[in-house]
Amino acid sequence: MSRQLRDRKVSAQELTAIALRSASRLNDKIGAFELIDEQSALIAAKRLDEELRSGRDRGPLHGIPIAIKDIIDVFGWPTRCGSDTYSDEPATEDAVVVRNLRECGAVLIGKTVPHELACGVYSHPVRNPWNLSCLPGGSSGGSAACVAAGIVPMALGSDTGGSIRIPASVCGVAGIKPTFNRISCVGAKPLSWSLDHIGPIAASVEDCALSLQAMLGFDVSSVRNSACDFTALLNSGLEGLRMGVLRGAPFEPMHSGVEVTFDRAVDQLEIIGAQRVDVTIPELEHTIAAEFAIVGPEAAHYHRKRLREYPDQIDPGIKALLLAGLLLPSTQYLRGLQARKVIADAIRRCFDHHRLDIIVTPTLPATAATRDQEVFEYAHRTEPVTISYVRTTAPFNLSGLPALSVPCGFDNTGLPVGLQFVGRPMEDATVLGAGHAYESTTTWHKETPTVS
Numbered sequence: 001m002s003r004q005l006r007d008r009k010v011s012a013q014e015l016t017a018i019a020l021r022s023a024s025r026l027n028d029k030i031g032a033f034e035l036i037d038e039q040s041a042l043i044a045a046k047r048l049d050e051e052l053r054s055g056r057d058r059g060p061l062h063g064i065p066i067a068i069k070d071i072i073d074v075f076g077w078p079t080r081c082g083s084d085t086y087s088d089e090p091a092t093e094d095a096v097v098v099r100n101l102r103e104c105g106a107v108l109i110g111k112t113v114p115h116e117l118a119c120g121v122y123s124h125p126v127r128n129p130w131n132l133s134c135l136p137g138g139s140s141g142g143s144a145a146c147v148a149a150g151i152v153p154m155a156l157g158s159d160t161g162g163s164i165r166i167p168a169s170v171c172g173v174a175g176i177k178p179t180f181n182r183i184s185c186v187g188a189k190p191l192s193w194s195l196d197h198i199g200p201i202a203a204s205v206e207d208c209a210l211s212l213q214a215m216l217g218f219d220v221s222s223v224r225n226s227a228c229d230f231t232a233l234l235n236s237g238l239e240g241l242r243m244g245v246l247r248g249a250p251f252e253p254m255h256s257g258v259e260v261t262f263d264r265a266v267d268q269l270e271i272i273g274a275q276r277v278d279v280t281i282p283e284l285e286h287t288i289a290a291e292f293a294i295v296g297p298e299a300a301h302y303h304r305k306r307l308r309e310y311p312d313q314i315d316p317g318i319k320a321l322l323l324a325g326l327l328l329p330s331t332q333y334l335r336g337l338q339a340r341k342v343i344a345d346a347i348r349r350c351f352d353h354h355r356l357d358i359i360v361t362p363t364l365p366a367t368a369a370t371r372d373q374e375v376f377e378y379a380h381r382t383e384p385v386t387i388s389y390v391r392t393t394a395p396f397n398l399s400g401l402p403a404l405s406v407p408c409g410f411d412n413t414g415l416p417v418g419l420q421f422v423g424r425p426m427e428d429a430t431v432l433g434a435g436h437a438y439e440s441t442t443t444w445h446k447e448t449p450t451v452s
Contacts, residue, residue, distance in 0.1 A: 001153060002060045005052065012052070012063030016045040016107050019065035022151040023109060029132065029451055031125045032146040034070045035077060036110035041065065044107050051105075060210045062105030067155040069143050070111040071118050072198070073187040074098050081189050082116040082123075082139075085310040095187020097156065097198055097215045104214035112142030112155055118191045119299065119318050121166055121389045127371070128171060129449040130415055134368035137167030137389070139191075143201045144171040149451050154202040154211045160191045161291050162393025164199050165405040169363035169418025172407045172447065174435070175201040176208045178230075178428050180400030183215050192298040195291075195397045204445050205406055205435040209234055212428070233433030239273035241434065244350060244359040248280040250287050250391035253378040254365035257411030262362040265408035265419045265438070269360065272441050274434075277354050283346035284395050286339050288387060291394040292321070293328075293336025300325025344399040351424055358434050363405040363418030364389050392420070402428040404435045407444040416444075 004010045020038050027033050048063045068074055071081045073091035075098075080086045094102065102108070115123045115138035123141025128134040129149040136145040140157030144167030147155050157164040159177040168175030177197045185196050200211035212230040245266055254262075270276050300307070300322045307314065307322050314322070350356065366376050369385045376388045396403040401422050408419035419438070423431035439445050 001064055002062070005063050006057075012045040012048045012107060013042060015063060016041050016065045016109065019109050019152050022149070023146065026149055026151060026451055030127045030129055030145050030149055032112050032142040032149070032151070033067070034080060034082075034111045034113045034142065037077065037108070040076070041107050041109045048105055048107065058103070058105030059214065061101065061214045063107060064105070064154070065107045065109045065152050066101065067110055067112050067143060067146055067152050068098060068108060069114050069140050069156050069158055071114055071158060071189045072098060072156055074108060074111065077111060079189060081118065082114045084313040085306045093187070096184035098187065100217040101214055103217070106214065109152065112140070112146055115139035115141060116315050117299070117303065117318055118158055118160065118163060118189070119321065120315075121386050122371070123167070124371070128368050129451045130172060131368065133370055134415065135170070135371050137170040137368070139163040140201060141167045144168055144173055144175065147171070147173045147201050147203055148449060150448060153207055154200050157199060157201045158188060159197045159199060159397065160195045160295065161390045161397055164197070164201055165363050165393050165403060165418065165420060166389045168201050168405040170368035170416060172416030172444070172449070173201055173203060174205050174208050174404065174406050174439075174445065175199065176212065176402065176404040176428070176432065177396065178212060179402045179426050182426070182428065183212070190298075190302055192295040193302075194298060195294060197397070205404065205432055205439050206234060208404070209432045209436070230429055230432055233429045234436045236433045236437070237273060238269060238434060238437045241274050241357045242277060242355055243269060243274040244277050244279040244354055244356040246279055246281065246359050246361045248282070249285040250395070251361050251365065253381065254362055255367070255376070255378070255411065257413070258362050258365060258367065258417050261409040261411065261417040262419065266360060268441065269438055272437060277356065279350055279354055279356075279359070281346050281350050283343050287343065287395050287398065288391055290336050290339035290343060290398055291390065293332055294340065296321055296325030297328065297333040298325070340398045343395060347395065347399045347401065357423070357430060359422040361392060361420045361422070363420040364392055367411045367413070367415035367417060396422055401425060402431045404431045406435045406439055407447070408438075408442070409444055
């Protein structure tokens with residue numbers, strides 16, 4: 001899109017009009033949008049066309065239509081967080097990340113539906129474009145669905161236990177949770193302030209990198225080192241890169257279709273130059289206990305007034321988590337923080353001991369559940385859908401490491417499978433480079449669902 005804009009083959013107004021038409025036409029089917037603002041988007045696109053004609057180029061996102069997860073403040077739009085407990089009062093200013101995207105020329109067309117309070121993996125009433133009877137993941141389900149359906153090339157998401165990578169995986173698109181605190185969360189409604197991340201869900205790894213750069217607030221042309229340039233290593237390839245293939249808990253058990261697809265993806269990574277090292281991190285067995293010991297109290301503290309004033313308007317499962325967070329003794333929260341450090345240190349030791357550049361895992365142990373499905377069946381156990389999804393993504397929220405999901409194939413039912421790349425702190429560019437190298441030698445990211 002960016003190249004076509006600069007070649008005068010299309011205008012920002014035309015791209016925006018196409019996105020708006022698609023959003024309006026498909027929203028009855030997939031329910032991805034909470035709000036669509038046609039007037040503001042077209043006004044912004046017209047101004048950006050005029051700027052480009054006059055010689056002002058704000059960068060790769062100049063004139064590109066995008067969407068924003070509805071937990072992030074956008075001036076003049078309400079922030080409802082997928083919850084009846086929030087009002088329709090419009091936000092009085094942009095979140096920092098939204099301000100940065102506007103300054104880089106992005107055109108905001110609307111807000112996407114999250115799971116209520118950004119606390120879940122279903123994102124009702126959103127539907128998965130690959131199979132409308134399936135969930136789109138969460139909590140950034142609306143963002144992933146509208147990218148997978150081709151409405152916009154990028155949508156903002158947030159990630160506390162996997163909420164970017166889970167929907168990216170089940171919807172067959174790319175999504176990255178950057179290193180903790182790389183991208184400002186100011187202006188986004190928190191779930192767990194010590195675990196929350198903001199990042200993009202996009203049509204490709206390169207689009208993720210370009211979007212992250214804009215979100216950071218830097219002019220790409222002024223960046224001087226890879227620590228601040230998410231695009232720096234996109235074309236570096238994998239030759240000589242040491243890749244840890246993580247086995248054991250919590251990545252097992254997994255469905256056979258996921259396992260076969262993941263193994264093929266690892267083989268492909270070896271073919272294009274990565275050096276494989278099989279690794280285990282036993283401490284990750286405690287991921288779920290640590291994650292929820294932290295999320296519960298932090299979310300309960302933030303939502304305590306809402307819980308007191310609107311208890312009947314909160315989903316029973318979420319309300320139970322919040323009540324538990326209020327009632328558990330502080331020692332449980334402190335033990336969660338201690339467990340978090342144990343897990344983060346164990347992952348760091350794994351990187352150091354094996355001299356790894358990246359770790360790869362299946363993003364999830366299963367593909368998309370049906371919209372009313374509560375459990376997954378594995379060979380020797382039954383497990384709630386939420387726990388299945390979070391156990392393979394949350395280790396990297398607890399450790400704050402950059403983690404990227406890219407599509408790597410389909411299971412035997414035709415649903416997408418995700419491949420997760422994890423890097424050292426602040427080495428987001430390495431993660432994006434590895435993901436782009438894989439993507440460049442496969443065609444999975446070019447597969448699109450048929451939704452009409």
